[in-house]
Amino acid sequence: MSEILLDVKNLKKYFKTNAGMLHAVDDVSFSIEKGHTMGVVGESGCGKSTLGRTLLQLYEPTSGEIDFKGKNIANLSKKEFHQVRPKLQMIFQDPYSSLNGRMTVQQLIAEPLIVNKVCKNKKEIQERVSEIMDTVGLSERLAMAYPHELDGGRRQRIGVARALVLNPEFVVCDEPVSALDVSIQAQILNLLMDLQEQMGLTYLFITHDLSVVKHISDEIMVMYLGKCVEKAPAEEIFRNPVHPYTKALLAAIPIPSIESCHKKRTLLQGEVTSPINPKPGCRFAARCPLAKESCRSGEMPLVEVSPGHFSACPVQG
Template sequence: MAEKLLEVKQLKKHFKTGKGMLHAVDGIDFHILKGETLGLVGESGCGKSTVGRLLLRLLEATSGSIEFEGKDIQSLNKKELKEFRKECQMVFQDPFSSLDPRMSIMDIIGEPLEIHGITKSRKEKEKKVKELMDYSGIARRYVNTYPHELDGGRRQRVGIARALALNPKLLILDEPVSALDVSMQAQILNLFKDLQNEFGLTYLFIAHDLAVVEYVSDRIAVMYMGKVMELSDYDRIMHAPSHPYTKALVSAIPIPSLDKKGERIILEGDVPSPINPDPYCRFYGRCRERQKICKEQETHLREVETGRLVNCLLR
């Protein structure tokens, strides 16, 4: 069995707000094996990007642990953190706002090489940047252009080339195709697959839509209001979802090949507030299967069958 590259235990991030404590990430557990893609899916505001930022230590956790190659990244000193930042990179949703408009493509992709002292001369940097452009499928003739001169797909390829510059092990892809049109999405998803095969990369692929992650993920974690509701392999999530929330998400995917039985489940009720949430199941107010007990006891993610974790008292 493949080794774990990353493991998160009881990770929490609470933000103090004027109205109370906002539980953005509220005690989540998962691991990612070397070379796999874990999809992280859930509606807007459920805490996905906060998880990504915690993993890169762009945010400090409220509590919990994050182990990368067996070492808690929260205990790294400055030098170790710099090394860790090489190994773990992020690709953002909006390739326009995440790229500095005043920098040329050469300088955007080359900047991390310079910061980390990987290339020693202009010539060496140019050579490496052009190689990275080849890998990312962006023609070398764009090397001296600026982000606004490129279409969305090429801009995202620049973001990817930059993320690859330091030879990372883990890429956190935060909605990397959400801003692109459908045909471009497919091309970029293919690129991620090719790069994974070529370099043995490990991905955390964040999306609000199951239809996007289904194409690339080995396993999928479904998040709802700061909690993981279900975590399993792609097949079971898509073809036999267990948690009522996963069932609703799957039923909403417009993919004929999924051979779906049953009707589309419309989620009723409002998303509850993440500020000072009730201690019982977060999904209670919208759940079709809820019982009295669901409001009386806390739920936890637990293994209900081998390789399938579900956060529901009724499973």
């Protein structure tokens, strides 16, 4: 039986605004097996990035449990969490804004080693930096270069190197290829998959691109306005989507063929519900063509519709 590395239970992250409480992540539960990838998809503003940052304590959770290797890290003090921090890392979306432009490639990659006091001396630091640069495909001649002197692909490789230099077990990939050209996207995706196999890494892969998430994920979770609306193995999501929102996302994937121009697509209409003090009921109901009156009143829990396939839609038309 596979080992569960991360088990998230009823996680919530609310932000206080002048208009009320913004429910960025609202009662989300899932688990990820060691060495596997959980893909998280949804429109901008659905809570994907907030979820990833809350898991790594960049945002303090409002409530819920984050069990990493059987230990609830949501309740740890700053000092206790500092001991766990090296095992939990993040690759950010924009490789330019996430890097200090005044530091060289070597300094950027060495920084996590220095902060966490992993190496005994400068020689060990330099050896580890050279090793991880080689691992992620960065030439040694770039060690003294600055981020602005490099292209987007190389800058993102620096971000990957910074995340992996401490030998983590769990990595949140927050749309790591969305800011890159298509040809470079493929290189970074293949790099991440190769590193996962070599180092036994576990990923939470956040993206809005369903083609990308299908390529890398073992399981996919679909989010809408802070809620998980569907969760299933990657192949099952694409073969048999159940929730109307998932169907609409899949219908929006461009198909490079003339025949697809005549294919009927699912078009979403209606206003997006506000995530601030949301009313009970399905948050997708205002845009759902199948919504009934019951969808607008009661809670919509995830229900297992087939083995390993969960949906928060009681209609499933």
